[in-house]
Amino acid sequence: MIYCVEDDDSIRELMLYTLKASGFEGRGFSDAGELWQALEEAKSGRVPMPRLVMLDIMLPGEDGISILQKLRANAATARVPVIMATAKGTEYDKVKGLDLGADDYLAKPFGMMEMVSRIKAVLRRSEPKEAERTLFFGGVVIDLLQHTVTIDGKPVDMPLKEFELLKLFMENPGMAFSRDKLLSRIWDTDYMGESRTVDVHISSLRTRLGAWGSAIKTVRSVGYRLEVPHA
Structure with a gap:
């Protein structure tokens, strides 16, 4: 699941369409409030946590830099990869985002295929290798990518x-x-x-x-x- 935080409706819908066409699931949010609400649902275990967040810096209300700081300060989201979208030529925002823990950035306007390529590259770097994706003892197995637990071969909601x-x-x-x-x-x-x-x-x-x-x-x-x- 890829979260896209973008206040421009047409851009956000195009991002979600491209993600779906590329084999990803996506959810779109127009501002920080919608994002925080979705993350609360994810942290409660009702829905999966995002694999990656596409985060625009220029947002109404709380901006992307503030959102990034809060994501990195919270244990539940500290390791979720974030790609920042910055206005072309705003080097300060790019550097500040990377310093605060963003995994990559895209300068607007960016092509949708470039976005998908950057997402795949960040996921390859950030997600566990095959040998590291599972933890187990006895009959208990955790799949770190799927965020699932099985006990003696049976899935368990946790x-x-x-x-x-x-x-x-x-x-x-x-x-x-x-x-x-x-x-x-x-x-x-x-x-x-x-x-x-x-x-x-x-x-x-x-x-x-x-x-x-x-x-x-x-x-x-x-x-x-x-x-x-x-x-």
Whole structure:
């Protein structure tokens, strides 16, 4: 899914048409408000997160630079690739966008085939290689590209925070994480909830994992770790 944030209706529709013709799914947004609403739906697990965001700098209300800063500051979107669209000749905007973490830029007006080519190039650089696309222990498998979890071969619906907890544990088997560390890694760094939030999500995750849930061990006076069973 490619998100296109562009306030010009005709350009946005042409971008979405070209993406569809090139084999991509796309969603279009005319301003920051529409984008944030869509991302909230994605972060709740109701719809997939975007694979990439095409982001115009000149937007009504909140501009693209501000949007980019917020995307990079949020744990859920920090790694989503962003291609900035800048007005021709505005080198300052291009440099500022790249400095803030944009993955590429396109100077307007740009050709639709050039856009598709840049998207494919950024996705090749940013997405895991085939060997890195899956994590697994026992009968639990995470597909990082599809953002799916299967347990003993059966797909399991998993809320975003539980998915991120499981992914973190599976990327770091045997490592103990304090509740504070989990709050800062999985929730926003300025999240004001109590550590009880972590305990509730861990309990739910264990239940969702069924027989494999016992692999998530409580580390007394510290937090939690994943104890991967030996073959």
